[in-house]
Amino acid sequence: MTGQSLTMQILHREGLARIGRFKTDHGYVDTPNIMPVINPNLRTIPIDTMKKFGTQAIITNSYIIRRNQDLKDEALKNGLHSLIGFDGTIMTDSGTFQSYVYGGVEYENRDTVEFQIDIKSDISTILDIFSTPSDSHEKARLAVDETHKRFEEIKDIAKSHNISGPIQGSIYRDLRRRSAKLMSDTDASYLPIGGVVPLLEQYKYSNLVDIILESKLASDFSKPVHLFGGGHPMFMGMAVLLGVDMFDSASYVKYARDDRLLYTEGTRYLADVTELPYWSPLNERFTIKEIKSLEEKERYSILAEHNLFAIFQELSEIRERIRENTLWQYIESKSRSHPSLYSAFKRILTHSKRIEPYFELYRKSPLFHFGTETNRSPYGIRLKKLEPEKGTYSTLSSREWKPARLSQDFVRNVYEKSEENFCINWYGLKIPVEMEEIYPVEQVISGYEKETKGTLFRRDNGYEKVRNFNLEKLRRVADFQFGKGNGKSIFPDDCKITVSKATGRIRTISRNDSILATMRAHDGFIGLTFEGGLKLHEVSKGMNNRVMVTRESATYNSQGKSVFFKFVEQNDMGIIPLNDVLVVDPDDSLIAVGRAMVSGREMRMYKDGVAVTINHHIQ
Ligand code: GUN
Secondary structure, eight states, rough: OOSOOOOEEEEETTTTEEEEEETTTTTEESSSEEEEEBTTTTTTTTTHHHHHHHHOOEEEHHHHHHHHHHHHHHHHHHHHHHHOOOOOOHHHEEEEHHHHHHHHOOOOOHHHHHHHTTTTBBBOOOOOOOOOSSSOOOHHHHHHHHHHHHHHHHHHTTTTTEEEOOBOOTTOHHHHHHHHHHHHHTTBBBBEEEEEEHHTTTTTHHHHHHHHHHHHSSSSSSOOOEETTTOOOHHHHHHHTOOOOOOEESSHHHHHHHTTTETTTEEEGGGEEEEOOOOGGGGGOOOOOHHHHHHHHHHHHHHHHHHHHHHHHHHHHHHHHHHTOOOHHHHHGGGOOOOHHHHHHHHHTOOOOOOOOOOOOSSSSSSEEEEEHHHHHHHHHHHHHOOOOOOEEEEEEEEEOOOOOOOOOOIEEEEEEESEEEEETTTTTTGGGGGTTTTTSSEEEESOOOHHEEEEEESSSSOOEEEEEEHHHHHHHHHHHHHHHHHHHHHTTTTEEEOOTTTTTTEEEEEEEEEEEEEOOTTTTTEHHHHHHHHHHHOOTTTTTEEEOOOOHHHHHHHHHHHEEEEEEEEOOOOOOOOEEEEOOTTTTTEEEEEEESSSSTTTOOSSSSSEEEEEOOO
């Protein structure tokens, strides 16, 4: 056995959602992904078909195997992989769910885990205590603590094997946080969120939003997070948006046995279906009429195939959405497909302030503005911070404002001659005109033309004015990226601003013949050079804007090589993913300026991968 860590390696991200991978003794698992549930007594779909759809990992139940003499003997003799006939990753569950359904199981925690190790499970699960949503706070708290105690009972085993430590806590947010923290601090290498099946079955997605979010935010981000039983394609995207990496599900079989077909947005009874969807793998072999006339056993198997494919289809869409940074808008539009999803989406909006720090400075894709809800999304909340205080501005005039094309006439004739500051009306938010180019002020798509025509506001107090539009723009954007007040220090009055001849936009900023920064065309943000980094370093105190690396790492980073997570000693907790940061050595000497790949909160949790890519380094 070589297991004991399933460290997540992150490849793409959008807020809390991530595409990553982890490795077991039986290969890589690319996330987000699903482990189809295999009941060793009831094989519904051939393993080869599962693999063809993209199955890299499955989950089975060690309790069922142990109770059946033949299965047990074979598993002990030849191992689980031979028993199941699958050479990928196999996770085993412990019998907790059976204990919840039947009111108890005959095995103890430790021997349950030992049995899973003996049959060579890749990820074994303790006999955790399943809390139901109707449990009292007291009962749920006892379950959380007993589950933690049970992990402690086998902590010696967890030193050399991958053990999953379920997060319990019923619907209580404080208990979910407590459980996630307790489990993250153990040697558990995998963190499933448990006790949620009744909520999933009842479409109580709003409760699930709270549970997943509390669990995730209190958990160690380097460990995969799994949602036990959460394999319905309707809800998977939302769960991924909240940070879930893995699912398991028997739903593909359960729905098939109920003569139901899964779709990415719901289910339909076979009897009500007239056409198979084009994407269904069954199309090649059957007409819907033929499926309806199959005898039961074969029909179930065929429908299970369709259902599992629907799950993988949705996962592929979710991954693609993360890659193109459009998962949020996918979930926003998908939430209209069911009232429970819609109320869950609105519940997510109530958490926007807490999840905003995990969202990237900019995204590849423009922000789709659907309405007032978009203003309550993490990016809306971020922009709202820019609004002037109430009452400090008034309407100046109504004139055309098109994103990032603030008319040069306005700049010359109104702005630069005036003593006042101005805001544009961005779908109801008052954004200082100097922020016109930053993501997503400019990079927005909406269906309502009327509102992109802005109203200009003025206010009589506030920012010190030099009445140089470009300089004020630079300083405002720098304040946004690097902390209030720092813009002025990085870009003093005598800095030289070069603008593009074609667009009139700022391109580079220099001083005494050295370039301090550039302003990026695609997101309107500032990229610092090493010189610019030195200026920021001079004025920002403590750990602000910094990632401090070990001395050993500093020698590599000073040559332009990326900073790896394991060499980060300290960092600013407020770092926004994809923002520029200062890379410093343990004496706080500036080594390099680079781009943070994750938020400050995540920086020291990950163990595998790149924390900062270097853009400029000490010469
Ligand atoms: N399967 C579904 N829910 C749970 C849970 O809470 N714990 C375990 N071990 N398995 C589950």
